Amino acid sequence: MYPGPEQPARTVGKRILMRMFGRPTGLLGRLGGIIMARTNQKVAAWAIDLLGVNPSDRVLEVGFGPGVGIQRLAKSASSGRVVGVDCSTEMVEQATARNAKAIEAGRVELREGSVERLPFEDETFNRALVVNSMQVWPDVVGGLREIRRVMKPGGRVALAFTRHSGQPTSGLTDALTAAGFSGVRVAEREDGFCALATKPRPK
Numbered sequence: 001m002y003p004g005p006e007q008p009a010r011t012v013g014k015r016i017l018m019r020m021f022g023r024p025t026g027l028l029g030r031l032g033g034i035i036m037a038r039t040n041q042k043v044a045a046w047a048i049d050l051l052g053v054n055p056s057d058r059v060l061e062v063g064f065g066p067g068v069g070i071q072r073l074a075k076s077a078s079s080g081r082v083v084g085v086d087c088s089t090e091m092v093e094q095a096t097a098r099n100a101k102a103i104e105a106g107r108v109e110l111r112e113g114s115v116e117r118l119p120f121e122d123e124t125f126n127r128a129l130v131v132n133s134m135q136v137w138p139d140v141v142g143g144l145r146e147i148r149r150v151m152k153p154g155g156r157v158a159l160a161f162t163r164h165s166g167q168p169t170s171g172l173t174d175a176l177t178a179a180g181f182s183g184v185r186v187a188e189r190e191d192g193f194c195a196l197a198t199k200p201r202p203k
């Protein structure tokens with residue numbers, strides 16, 4: 001459904017999809033956010049269960065869109081902290097409105113930024129989540145390496161996709177391994193799939 005970097009958004013249809021969902025922009029982007037908040041939440045909830053978030057965890061979500069996953073992560077990491085990065089101003093606005101109370105309480109922080117350059121110190125998070133975002137990154141392995149950098153050794157990452165995301169299951173294990181993750185496994189169900197991996201501890 002979303003055009004990937006290998007398919008430049010040449011046609012009008014693809015450009016519209018990119019503005020609505022890939023990197024939501026303007027009115028179309030705001031509309032896309034409303035649609036994604038309904039259509040992606042089941043797979044996001046499933047991925048969060050698979051990720052196994054503990055109450056005290058420090059969790060990163062990249063490409064949080066309208067912020068439904070952030071909301072659920074904040075419930076799981078009830079005494080921890082949830083931080084999100086998304087490159088779309090419109091999505092930062094929607095997710096901020098959706099998570100206003102948790103932000104005010106200091107349990108959630110949402111930033112505009114890009115996976116290519118995450119504004120965090122090395123080894124900050126012990127869980128990381130990405131839902132329906134990786135397929136539009138310009139450099140997948142570079143983005144995953146950057147996530148690995150900000151994760152603590154032994155930390156776990158989940159990359160989840162709905163069936164309409166345009167992301168194939170093939171290549172996920174190779175991309176995670178190339179970025180330095182280990183123990184990759186891919187879980188599948190009818191409406192989506194999720195790759196899970198760990199940042200290895202130093203030997």
Ligand SMILES: C[S@@+](CC[C@H](N)C(=O)[O-])C[C@H]1O[C@@H](n2cnc3c(N)ncnc32)[C@H](O)[C@@H]1O
Pocket residue numbers: 002021022023024036037040044062063064065066069085086087088091113114115116130131132133136137138
């Ligand atoms: C298809 S939406 C998915 C949103 C949300 N995760 C969901 O499942 O509803 C993709 C999101 O990834 C964000 N995104 C795309 N490329 C990004 C990048 N390079 N760095 C950070 N966020 C990115 C977009 O702005 C958008 O909010």
